[in-house]
Amino acid sequence: MTSKVRKALRRTIAAVAALASLMSVAACGGTSSSTAQDGTVVSIFNGTTGTFNENFNPFSPTALGPTLGVIYETLYWYNLATDEDPTPMLATGYEWNEDGSELTITTREGVKWQDGEPFSAADVAFTFNLIHDTPALNTNGTACTAKLIDENHVKLIFPTKNADGTPFDEPFKGAYMQEGGILGGQAIVPEHIWKNVKDPMNYTNANPIGTGAFKLSRFTNQSYSFSAFKDYWNGAPKIDGVRYIALNDASAATSTLMAGQVDWMSAYIPSYQTLLKNYPRISAVNTPRLTTVVMTCSNTEAGCKGPQTDTAVRQAMYYGMNRTQLNKLAGAGAGAIGSPTMLMPDRDRKWITDKNLVTTPETEDQEKAKQILEDAGWKMGDDGYRYKDGVKLSMTIQTVAGWSDYILINDTLKQQMKPLGIEIISTQMAWNQWNENEQKGNYQLSLDSLGLGVTADPYYTYNPRYSSLQMAKVGETSGGQNYARYSNPKVDDAIEAAAGTEDEAERKAQYAIVQKEIANDVPYIPVYINSMLTEFNDSKVTGWPTEDNMYALPAAWKAWDMGIILQHLEPKQ
Structure with a gap:
């Protein structure tokens, strides 16, 4: 799902x-x-x-929920409720080679498929080669082929050059950040069954056989x-x-x-x-694990239009929110305090190097917000709203009809932004239209939530949503999750650098660069971390x-x- x-x-x-x-x-x-x-x-x-x-x-985005975890299993399991080492599942060990181009996995002995057939490293090799040979299945961006070593060992090999043998545009720095998706995000399927499936993307698998x-x-x-x-x-x-x-x-x-x-x-x-x-x-x-955000179509070079493309407007909204009121009214006070870094302050504090970026402000700072707008040239008009170069500071925010808490957030934001001279127009629509608008960039503001990555490493938050490689121009369907159309060369370089090292201290230094930039640019304006109540x-x-x-x-x-x-x-x- x-x-x-x-x-x-x-x-x-x-x-x-x-x-x-x-x-x-x-x-x-x-x-x-x-x-x-x-x-x-x-x-x-x-x-x-x-x-x-x-x-x-297990390869289908519309598979029924228990497909992943109840029927099929991963090599390792990551507990996203905490920041801890992954738990061995179908694998018991893994090791990178020196340059990060090969990942050798040791598979668990004594595992049976639910039809009684033995599980082995051959099933792991088959799964990743199937993904490589069927691009539609590659939702994790895995770029490897698999070589079977023996019954309990498989080697995943990552390309270090282009297919024609020419060097990459950027030197290969290792495939370390594919580790989480490979170990904790991919269901392993039985070769003896799936080798006979002619269309693995559209196969409904009515008689599923896993190791669960x-x-x-x-x-x-x-x-x-x-x-x-x-x-x-x-x-x-x-x-x-x-x-x-x-x-x-x-x-x-x-x-x-x-x-x-x-x-x-x-x-x-x-x-x-x-x-x-x-x-x-x-x-x-x-x-609480999903951060509610005001998503903005932020990039004029990508085709975004409206006052939200001005960084000063996004900053003013960030400081002008009374998040305590929003949480109380729409979340019954059950939400948690978010972070401008888009990480979880309780779980991810070790990754946030600037103490001023650990949490968002909980109440509004109207004077600061007003000054930001004044300095950016947004002047108050006689009607109580601001204007710049003849353009009114007015934006439409979309949400889904029936999402009662988000509708209440939008209505409350409208009241909170009015004293700043910002007009918010709330609109509701069917989920399919709302989703298509985000994917194609046909919106100004959209209330949404940012979900969890494959692991707790910030790479899985930053790469999908802030990398220029994950965005598309307005009107084109985004293959990634950068629906804000955000583009910042400093962020791109830092994400790429983090992906190329196993050194946690170095990754932390690169993430600090990302955090400083996105806290200033706020293409996704954090509200609070949603309640995730389970009974x-x-x-x-x-x-x-x-x-x-x-x-x-x-x-x-x-x-x-x-x-x-x-x-x-x-x-x-």
Whole structure:
């Protein structure tokens, strides 16, 4: 599931009716729909409303959520709730050669595919060669071929010259920053099955065979189920199965949770403390990890038009926001303080070298914002708005119809910016149109959120969103995620330099350059870090992540982590 789809689902769920209207569901009524003969089966709602479309292709951006982590696994798993070393999964070791052009991986022994066939390094080699030979599958930008060494070792080889043998425009500095995507972002598939797939991009894979702890047992458009894989390499799961359900509409999510018919879901509920008080068997954790931003089409050379292309306007908006008010009104105070570096202050502090850039200001500094605009030539007009060269300081901000919290942010921003002489016009539209506008640059301001990288290394935040290589001109669909059309040679050079070294101190020095530039240019203006509220039913199983033991990110839609969590669950005695 793509980050865009996850955000759309989160927004849909956030629009649930007020909790008071749902309390008509009996506090003690209902039980989980699993039966005694099923054993202990955990029911999950991961945001799907309507019906499921059968797709378990781990290369597909529209694959069903548990495809990644529950069925298929990676070489290593990165816990993005913390900044810690990755956990070995299908690999037990890896080593770069001296110049960073080869990565040798040691695969785990004793692993079986869910059809009983043995897993080996040959499957890893096949997976990466399939990606190399099928460019449409290469969503991580992996640039390697694979050479099988023996049953438990495979070598990934990265090009150091162009295909015709001529040198690269820039000297090869190592492929070290592809490490995270390779080790922690790529599902490994079985060669004995996928070698016969003629169209791997469009294959729906109705009978998926992975190395994960649960195997698909039943599929319908309304629900699908998994049974525990008893020969799982890390030990048989302690629960008997998992069931994913779809609901007719978003408001049914909280009702179903209260009725005891769902055991795990991630949904923002404004009065969730009241819910927990009235339903003792329900617990919740909040793990803010997605930064809400005012995205700007910032680059006139790329075709962006409007006052937001002026750095001074973006800076004035940054200092003119009252983020505490926005968090309280739209996020019920459950959001966390963000950073102008776009990193997570709690998790990523070691990467932020300037103490003045650790967190955003929480209240507005109107005088500073006004002075920035004055110095840039934006003068106040008789109508209370500023003008420069006859152009009114007026911008349109888009969001998706039905995203109630984001609509409230936009409406509040309109009031917060007015005393500065900035006019904000809020507009709502269908998700598809909003998404297309961002990809093609057909917008001035857009309220959105920036998701998580493959690992906690800042490279996976900065390269996709700030590198000139990841942008397209206005009107062209962006292949990368630089929807702000941001371009800064200093940032490009620093990102490239960071990608070419294993030395953490050197990467930190390069990231400091990036942070200084983007904090000044603010192509993405940070608001706050969204709440990521997840609810659990404690009456059936134990072992859910807690605030004190965040062994995985608990969101019910989070790829890879959901497989880790399901392995931790045990029937309640």
